[in-house]
Amino acid sequence: MDIEAVRTFVAVAEAGLFQEAAAELSVSQQAVSKRVAVLERALGVRLFTRTPRGAELTIDGQAFLPHARELLRAAERAEASVRPGRRPLRVDVLSSRSAQSGLMRGFHRAHPEIDLDVLMLFDLEVAVAALRSGAIDASFRAVGVPGRPLPEDLESVRVLNEPLQLLTGPAHTLANAKSVTVAQLAGQRIWMPGLTPGTEWTVYYDDLVAEFGLTIEVTGPNFGSDALLDTIADTPSLATFMGAHMRLVWPADHGLRRIPVTDPTPVYPHSLLWHRDNPHPALAALRTHLAATAADRDAAGTWAPDWATPR
Structure with missing residues (x-):
């Protein structure tokens, strides 16, 4: 059903004159007559x-009028959504x-x-497709991963x-330790079972390993952060990386330590x-809010992969 024809019908019914309805709708009287005829x-x-x-209004027009008004209200709600x-x-x-x-x-x-x-979308390609289709308005990602350029x-x-x-x-x-240098981590067993091949965060850690000669183990199933924390707490030979802004809670008897990494400080972009x-x-x-709160992306003493550049 033509929603503009319905809108015109209601305007004529309320005005009682085709000419007044035409003026209200900013169209010609002939256009009003054609729309009513179509309906x-x-x-x-x-x-x-x-x-x-x-x-x-005819008897049929009187019966149709309340439904026509409801159709217009439904159309307005649909547009507003x-x-x-x-x-x-x-x-x-x-x-x-x-x-994030x-x-x-x-x-x-x-x-x-x-x-x-x-x-929460897992894959970069899924997020990019959602942005381009309008399914989402924004996404937080690491930009510039080799072989995965962003569309123009x-x-x-x-x-x-x-x-x-x-x-x-x-x-x-x-x-x-109050802090550890990257050099001190060489030879340490760093366990990160959540590194999924092909993701931007795995590419980041692959570059970190290559740059500083570190060892990251990804063996075993990924049971999530709670299981990871349990294992790190109980295994003296294992450590893991986490972002400084990651919010995690663990039992007090775990005794876990969060230790800053320095010289340089690896940062996730x-x-x-x-x-x-x-x-x-x-x-x-x-965007304005994030620009006002963003830290210096080129701060001295930090490291990020060469591909992680602002666009």
Whole structure:
């Protein structure tokens, strides 16, 4: 059913004159007559009777009028659900405990009036496809991974360099250190079973290993962060890397230590991605907020892979 024809029918019914309805709709009287005729043919009934006083509803027109008004209200609700600024801003983060999630919590505190939908998409290609289709408005990713260029219609900006920390159990040889240098980690067993081949974070750690001669083990199934923390707490020979802004909670008797890594400090490069034609007004607010809170991406004494450059 032609929604504009329905809108015109309601305008004529309320005005009582085709001419007044035409003025209200900013169209010609002839256009109003054609739209009403189209609707009458679609319904197979007469909706109006022309009289010297104007246009009067037939019995069928009177029966149809409340339904027509409901159709217009439903159409308005449908349009509002996808109209920029009316629907929630949809943002992809890697996990609920990640630094990216923390950035979004900060944005929400600064802008509680903006509705948010936070999603978690695992793969970079899936996130890129969602950005290009409009399924999401923004995504946090590491940008510039070799062999995985961003399409030209996507924009990105570095928003956070997250320092890496070493996580150890209480019996580890480095457990009491206030900080450790990258050189001190050579020969240490660093266990990260969550490194999935092909992901941007695995490419990052592969480059870290190659640059500093480290050893990262990925053996065994990945049972998630809780199981990882249990193992690190109970195994003096194992340690793992985690981001300084990663929010994790463990039992007090685990005695885990988070130790800064220095000389240089490896940082994980978080960038925000979005489609350059995305009109959602809250997207600009998010970018402004992140730009105001972003740390210096070129800080001295830090390391990131050569490919991790802002675009």
